[in-house]
Amino acid sequence: LTPSPRWADQMCTYDSRTEILYTDKLFGAHVCGQQIFDEGWQVYSDDRRYYFDCLMAPHASQVSTALEKLTEHPARLYATGHGPLVRYGLQELTQSYQNWVEQQKKQDNSVALLYASAYGNTATIAQAIARGITKAGVAVKSINCEHADPDEITTAVEQSAGFIMGSPTLGGHAPTQIQTALGLVLSTAAKSKLAGVFGSFGWSGEAIDILEQKIRDAGYKFGFDPIRVKFKPTDQTLKYCEEAGTDFAQKIKRQQKSRKPRSSVTESQSARTEQAVGRIVGSLSVVTTQKGELSNAMLASWVSQASFNPPGLTIAVAKERAIEGLLYNNDKFVLNILPEGKQLHKRFIKNYAPGEDRFQGIETEEAENGCPILKDALAYLECRVSKRMECGDHWLVYAIADSGNVFDPDGVTAVHHRKTGVYY
Ligand SMILES: Cc1cc2nc3c(=O)[nH]c(=O)nc-3n(C[C@H](O)[C@H](O)[C@H](O)COP(=O)(O)O)c2cc1C
Incomplete structure (x- = not known):
């Protein structure tokens, strides 16, 4: 059919x-x-x-x-x-x-993802990058150049805010279909479009160098550093690729936001609603995970107890968050509840580069469920994801607390006070 x-x-x-x-x-x-x-x-x-x-x-x-x-x-x-x-x-x-x-x-923005793959490695990388982009609310037009006609490629590139090209290296070159696609891209894509390059190689990786060089020489800006993967990507590499995709999408969204005119109506009803929503408070916490070789951490304040029996809680996790992929049903994590006054949360506020270690310089110990406990937390809970509910731009993760402990019984929980509900 x-x-x-x-x-x-x-x-x-x-x-x-x-x-x-x-x-x-x-x-x-x-x-x-x-x-x-x-x-x-x-x-x-x-x-x-x-x-x-x-x-x-x-x-x-x-x-x-x-x-x-x-x-x-x-x-x-x-x-x-x-x-x-x-x-x-x-x-x-x-x-x-x-x-x-x-x-x-319905997404406002899209990215054209053009690739070829003889043995599936470059295709696997493409898939991880695409996942990172779509989870950040930007659509992907993924095109395997081996099966695409030129019109399909040029239309996708014209309609997209950015393009990403991936190629294996075969006999010191990019496959012909990628060379053709590159020609089409360079003659079609406006210079304002964000670019990206990736590929799998065995020993020399010329195809990735060629793509990078030609795209750079033509004057395009890159949304992430060229990704070079030797043969088959590991889980860690794929997570890196996903995060690079999310970074790429966020840059595109920021570009678009800066072009949008600001509303002159400041005291509108929606602004008042946002201010009222901002008066909801949650306790400042850090969610930490370790799954195989993948670890991650996220500062969270949209945290709430959700059930007495079993002891359960919810955390709202933005769809584009890197840790989101480690919080599926039965995945384990630790909720580190932070104490007032220690400013520990500041260590986790920064924007992380793809693959960056979230725990550098932070003292941790391993929980029974294998995830890191922050030694400076006020209390911690070892949790297991039980359900996820889609809520607009966030996933509401409901988890059961299997065990926990309070490090400082006299300490007070840090609470995050805000003036508006449009930021955390
Ligand atoms: C016939 C052949 C030629 C290759 N030539 C090169 C080469 O010149 N340089 C290189 O770095 N890797 C070379 N490789 C290794 C591939 O780039 C590597 O297997 C890569 O993972 C393939 O990606 P793909 O699975 O997306 O096709 C070659 C592989 C084959 C089978």
Whole structure:
């Protein structure tokens, strides 16, 4: 019926006799359990959303085209290539895909992500960068140059606020499709567009140097330093790439903000509402995680107790936050509640560069759940994520506190007072 978005050589196939749609990558989830069908489909909702965000969001327009085509072929079962077959939650999942695609299409800004990949390494890096961009609220038009025609490339570049190019090095060069795409980009893209370059290589990596040099010589500014990855990227490298993508998106959003005229109405109703929202207070805390070789920390004040039994709490985490990807169901973290007067939070306020160590110069000890405890905290809780709820530009993470301790029983919790709800 239609190519599977991103994997153009894999097709969605419809069997009209059984009304089964073999969706290949579409509608999948990276879940591998005993269950063949999706009974109790709600339990898969988070996994399906994560799968969409990572793999489908950068191909939103192709997903949209595929969804349109599929409406002509009513299916009673989606036989997916990954995860349980979709029988019970089919309508809801289809509707969710439509909503998520619309969300992507409605974004004010987009980035054209052009790449080629012979063995999949550069494609994996592209995917991590794309995830970093989309989680910051900027859409991605991801194009595998091996399957794209020139019009598709120039249109995507023209319509985007930035472009990022990725290439493997093969025989000391970039593949022909990348050289062609580079020519199209340099002749199409306005000089104000933000640029980025990445690629996987084996020993010399000329393709990345060529891309960087030509784009720099043409006068474009880079949104992140060129990313060079030897062969297969590690988890840490992929996290770095995701953070570089988020940085790139934030720069684009800042550029756009500075171009927008300021509203002359200062005392409007919405300003008063913002001021009132700002009077909500939360305790200043630092969320710390360690998952395999990945560690992260985030200053948080939108923290609240949420249940007596089990002892539970919520934390609002911005969708673009680097730590967000380490706070999925069953992930562990420590909530470090800060004491008044010590100014410990200032250590965590800065803007971190991609991959920067959040714990440099900070004294920590390891909690039983493996995450860092800040030695200067007033108290800490060892937590486990139980649920996530999507709330506009944040995820509300509900977690159970498995254990905890107070370091200073006479200490007072630092509380963050504000005058407006438009900042933390
Ligand atoms: C035929 C061939 C030629 C290659 N030539 C180079 C080269 O000249 N320089 C280099 O740094 N790596 C070279 N490599 C290594 C690839 O760049 C490396 O495997 C990279 O991870 C491929 O990225 P991809 O998975 O995105 O295709 C070569 C690999 C193959 C198979």
